[in-house]
Structures are given as C-alpha cells and as structure tokens.
Amino acid sequence: MVGEPTPGRTNTAADEAQQPILAAPAEPTEAPAKAVPPIAAPSTAAEPSASASPSPSSAAPAPVVQVSTVTERATIRHGERTVKDSSLTEGKRVVRTKGANGIRTLTYEVTTTDGVQTGKKLVKSTVTKQPVTQVVAIGTKKAQSSRCDPNYTPCVPIASDVDCAGGSGNGPAYVSGVVKVIGIDIYDLDRDNDGYGCD
Known part of the structure; x- marks a missing residue:
C-alpha cells in the first residue's frame, strides 16, 4: 500500500535517536562518584585521650630518698684561769697547768634525695674528751x-x-x-x- 511504512522499520526521529543512546556507555565521571564513597578522614578526637593517660613505662621515675647517719667531731676550746702568786715578781705570768682542747662528737641524720642533701638533723651530742683549763700564775711580789x-x-x-x-x-x-x-x-x-x- 502506498504511504504505509515498511514493516520492521521505523522512520521516526525518536526511534533513530534511541539506538545510539542505549548503546552509549555511561559518563565516566558519574560512575566513580556513585560507586566509590568518600574516605572518611581519621578522627582526631581519640588522640588526646590516648596521650592523656601515658603508659607506666613513660611516667617520670619516683625520687630516691635515702636516710643515713653521719658522725662529726667538733673542738671544745679550753678556758683559762689566773691565780695570784706572791713568789713571782709583780706582772710576771707563768703557766702552771697547760690547757688542752676537748672533743665533742656530733651525730646527724642526713636525708638525701636523688643524691642531693635535703635535710640534716642533730640526733646526738656527746663530749668524748673533756677540755683542760689552763692555769696561769700572775706574780704580785713588788720588785725591789x-x-x-x-x-x-x-x-x-x-x-x-x-x-x-x-x-x-x-x-x-x-x-x-x-x-x-x-x-x-x-x-x-x-x-x-x-x-x-x-x-
């Protein structure tokens, strides 16, 4: 029949346009955006909590405190006593008994922290040698x-x-x-x- 379309063919513009669109691949920029989700950035909120509680190995060591006993000696200065002697010329001085210094033993409790002295307390004081008083005779005899x-x-x-x-x-x-x-x-x-x- 004149004017009828050929069976199996379509002459419309829509039919001709559909074939290349269906056969065309998808745009390359759209597929990755939909297929690959964005990678989440690592959270920084957990980092402070991890550093806030350091492990025991990284903590500062405890100070080393030691207490020891130390003994020292101190000199006790001897005194002097004068006596009058009428057998000596006036103003003349003669040592009758020679003086000698004494010794005092002091015991301290010493505290050290990390090798540095931080305290010293006297716990005992004992006289281990008594001093000897020096005796000096002074003459009173009038010079002739x-x-x-x-x-x-x-x-x-x-x-x-x-x-x-x-x-x-x-x-x-x-x-x-x-x-x-x-x-x-x-x-x-x-x-x-x-x-x-x-x-």
Whole structure:
C-alpha cells in the first residue's frame, strides 16, 4: 500500500535517536562518584585521650630518698684561769697547768634525695674528751730596786764611797770578801789592778 511504512522499520526521529543512546556507555565521571564513597578522614578526637593517660613505662621515675647517719667531731676550746702568786715578781705570768682542747662528737641524720642533701638533723651530742683549763700564775711580789753596783760581783752596795771591811777606809759602806771588777772600779777597791778588789 502506498504511504504505509515498511514493516520492521521505523522512520521516526525518536526511534533513530534511541539506538545510539542505549548503546552509549555511561559518563565516566558519574560512575566513580556513585560507586566509590568518600574516605572518611581519621578522627582526631581519640588522640588526646590516648596521650592523656601515658603508659607506666613513660611516667617520670619516683625520687630516691635515702636516710643515713653521719658522725662529726667538733673542738671544745679550753678556758683559762689566773691565780695570784706572791713568789713571782709583780706582772710576771707563768703557766702552771697547760690547757688542752676537748672533743665533742656530733651525730646527724642526713636525708638525701636523688643524691642531693635535703635535710640534716642533730640526733646526738656527746663530749668524748673533756677540755683542760689552763692555769696561769700572775706574780704580785713588788720588785725591789737594785742596791748593788753593776761594776762588781758579787754585790757591792751603792753608796757615796765603799771601802774594804777591815781596812783603813772610812766608808760609809763596806764590802767583805773578794769582789771581781766587771766594769769600772769606781770605789778603787782593786789597788793592784789584778781585776779583783779587797783581795
């Protein structure tokens, strides 16, 4: 029949367009977006909690505290005592008893932390050696002025004139026995100039 379409063919524009669309593959950008979900970023909320409670191995070690006993010695200074002595010339000092220092033993409790001393407490104090007081004698005897002439020995009195006892001299002072002239023979006792007077 004239004007009827050929069986099995379609001449419409819609039928011709459908064949290439059905045969065409899907757009390459759409398939990955739908098939592969986005990878979630790792959560950072768990990290602080993990570091907040450190393992026992990473914790700071406990300080090492040690207590020990230490003994020290201290010197006890001796004192001094003075006594008067009338047999000594006034102002003269003589040590009668020599002084000696004593010793005191001190016991301490010492605390150290990590090798550094952090405490020291005295727990005992004992005198292990008593000090000896020094005794000094001070003379009180009044010094007597010399009454002997320094030019002679033994003593020849100091006077306006001295003669040998038993001689012809008239004094006023006299000397008995032989005397040695050690200076100037001011009393003319050594008449023969042998160094001795009244011989």
